[in-house]
Amino acid sequence: MSHSSSNRLQVLNSHISSSMASEKDAALAAVPSDSPTIFDKIINKEIPANVVYEDDKVLAFRDIAPQAPTHILLIPKVRDGLTGLSKAEEKHCEILGHLLYTAKVVAKQEGLEDGYRVVINDGPKGCQSVYHIHVHLLGGRQMNWPPG
Numbered sequence: 001m002s003h004s005s006s007n008r009l010q011v012l013n014s015h016i017s018s019s020m021a022s023e024k025d026a027a028l029a030a031v032p033s034d035s036p037t038i039f040d041k042i043i044n045k046e047i048p049a050n051v052v053y054e055d056d057k058v059l060a061f062r063d064i065a066p067q068a069p070t071h072i073l074l075i076p077k078v079r080d081g082l083t084g085l086s087k088a089e090e091k092h093c094e095i096l097g098h099l100l101y102t103a104k105v106v107a108k109q110e111g112l113e114d115g116y117r118v119v120i121n122d123g124p125k126g127c128q129s130v131y132h133i134h135v136h137l138l139g140g141r142q143m144n145w146p147p148g
């Protein structure tokens with residue numbers, strides 16, 4: 001490898017690791033809270049989102065920082081205390097089931113016949129950054145295991 005391409009690689013690597021670090025920092029810095037989140041603004045159409053599915057209970061839109069060719073977030077339109085999965089109570093069973101079923105519907109709509117991944121991050125150690133429960137639907141590439 002030439003000196004200049006090695007330098008370019010170093011710059012690229014440091015860029016990648018600093019953006020990974022800042023994502024992690026953002027999640028770790030996000031304090032679990034009941035305050036309204038950016039997702040309320042999306043639900044209330046105060047900020048735009050690329051919506052791919054909507055019904056009376058659930059909204060699904062493309063993630064602003066996609067981690068796969070298809071990366072969609074599914075959220076309940078009414079949070080009802082569900083800042084994260086760890087806050088789930090028995091009364092939330094219906095919406096939780098509806099979110100998962102909708103993930104399957106949207107995966108089909110997106111043509112993810114060969115498989116996909118569904119993720120719910122919870123709390124600081126789960127790297128949750130937005131405290132309005134959401135299901136990540138990721139697809140369009142081979143997923144790896146274990147996740148990071």
Ligand code: AMP
Nearest residue numbers: 038049062063064065121127128129130
């Ligand atoms: P989590 O880290 O599991 O809490 O996921 C929150 C997700 O919300 C991240 O993947 C962000 O990229 C995504 N996100 C944050 N703001 C927006 C936005 N305005 N539109 C779409 N996705 C967003």
